Amino acid sequence: MTSILLLGCSIKYQKTTKGYSRPVDNTVFTYKKKNFYLNSSLIDTTKIYCNAYPIDKPQYFDCYRFFGNGRCLSYRFFGKIDSTAFADINIGRIGYYHIEKNIIRFQEFTVYAEHFKKGGGGALIHKYAVIKGDSIIMDSQNVSKRYFANRNILGGGYKLIYIKTQIKVPKLNPNW
Numbered sequence: 001m002t003s004i005l006l007l008g009c010s011i012k013y014q015k016t017t018k019g020y021s022r023p024v025d026n027t028v029f030t031y032k033k034k035n036f037y038l039n040s041s042l043i044d045t046t047k048i049y050c051n052a053y054p055i056d057k058p059q060y061f062d063c064y065r066f067f068g069n070g071r072c073l074s075y076r077f078f079g080k081i082d083s084t085a086f087a088d089i090n091i092g093r094i095g096y097y098h099i100e101k102n103i104i105r106f107q108e109f110t111v112y113a114e115h116f117k118k119g120g121g122g123a124l125i126h127k128y129a130v131i132k133g134d135s136i137i138m139d140s141q142n143v144s145k146r147y148f149a150n151r152n153i154l155g156g157g158y159k160l161i162y163i164k165t166q167i168k169v170p171k172l173n174p175n176w
Helices: 083-087 113-117
Strands: 013-015 021-023 047-053 060-066 071-078 093-100 103-110 123-132 135-139 157-168
Touching: 021 103, 060 157, 071 083, 071 103
Parallel strands: none
Antiparallel strands: 013 021, 047 060, 047 157, 060 071, 071 093, 093 103, 103 123, 123 135, 135 157
């Protein structure tokens, strides 16, 4: 299974009170327009899924929070996970997800540093992964190996493995 990184056209965005980017027009998310059904046996919306790397001495953590209505937030923490971030809807990168059998597909909104410096807009990232037990496994074959140099390596390919943590999250109502 290969994750795909597709960048859309430049999308206008605004900043939250915490400094995170949000598209001005949320209709850019095509996943928003689809009917959503959560298979709660596959994704736990009361927990956080995280990937630490490098594994032996983590320098940063990427985490996902899933909501029962098809929305998700992704986070990056340096040094250690700040669990207070999960209680604030204005922190994190927003997106949507869909599950088909054991495949999870994501659409996330981001503003890359080079776009930000040039006054440009944001873009949608599209990726997919396999749900296996308490883990979400994303293959990185189509992305630069330099970017994934410190990540998990399985079966000869670079894999991002997001493991369900014991971090409990408060109820929030996504507003995008």
